[in-house]
Amino acid sequence: MRALIQRVAHARVEVDGATIGQTGPGLLILVCAMQGDTADDAEKLAAKIHKLRIFRDDAGKMNLALKDTGGGALVVSQFTLAADTRSGNRPGFSTAAPPDVGERLYLHFAHSLRGLGVPVETGQFGAEMAVHLLNDGPVTIWMDTATP
Numbered sequence: 001m002r003a004l005i006q007r008v009a010h011a012r013v014e015v016d017g018a019t020i021g022q023t024g025p026g027l028l029i030l031v032c033a034m035q036g037d038t039a040d041d042a043e044k045l046a047a048k049i050h051k052l053r054i055f056r057d058d059a060g061k062m063n064l065a066l067k068d069t070g071g072g073a074l075v076v077s078q079f080t081l082a083a084d085t086r087s088g089n090r091p092g093f094s095t096a097a098p099p100d101v102g103e104r105l106y107l108h109f110a111h112s113l114r115g116l117g118v119p120v121e122t123g124q125f126g127a128e129m130a131v132h133l134l135n136d137g138p139v140t141i142w143m144d145t146a147t148p
Contacts, residue, residue, distance in 0.1 A: 001041045001105065002081045004030040005141045007054055011074045011133035013123040021121035026071030028133050029113075032081035033097035033105035034146065041145040042105045046112035049073075054139050062139070066118060073113055076123035076131060077106045099126065 005027055012022035029049065033042075055064040055071070066073065082096035096102060103125040114120045123129050 001037050001045050001109065001145045002032045002034060003045060003049065003143045004078070004081060005049060005052070005054075005143060006030075006133060007136045007139035008074075009134040009136045011131065013074060013076055014130045014132070015124050015127045021074050021076075021123055023072035023074040023119070023121060025069070025136070026118075027066060027073045028131070029073055029075045030078040030081060031075060031106050031109055032077070032079050033102040034082060035095055035097055037097055037101075037105055037145070039105065039108050042109040043112045045143065045145050046109055046116060048143065050113065050116045050118060052141070054141060067116065072119035072121070074121050074123075075106070075110045075113065076129065077102065077125045 008026065008028045010024050011028040012019050014020065050067050051065045053065050054062050055069050057063040079093060079096045079102060082093050083091035084095060085091050097105065106125055110120050110122050
């Protein structure tokens with residue numbers, strides 16, 4: 001699975017002008033299931049993000065994890081993280097998981113993060129969404145379970 005993680009002061013996602021998910025201080029996590037990904041990948045990614053030390057401690061160093069801050073997460077599906085731009089000018093998305101698998105793993109990821117005690121809200125799989133955020137730092141981290 002792939003994730004683009006942004007440390008945020010706040011974030012929200014809207015569908016048709018209505019807010020369907022939001023978080024205060026914490027993380028905006030854009031998630032994409034790839035071909036061959038499993039529930040185990042979703043669980044490992046959630047556990048890694050939960051422990052990722054990207055929040056400031058009292059000395060101003062990135063030394064705290066989401067689990068330490070009590071912050072929340074807004075999890076939004078984004079199949080475009082599977083973009084292959086190696087040839088031509090139009091990205092290819094054939095490495096993304098099929099929609100039914102992608103949705104199942106996206107929801108499993110969010111459920112796994114909730115199971116670790118993180119307040120989680122989500123976007124709507126497959127919908128046209130408007131994501132609003134105030135990036136904190138800015139801190140943006142790319143993660144891929146296929147990369148060691």
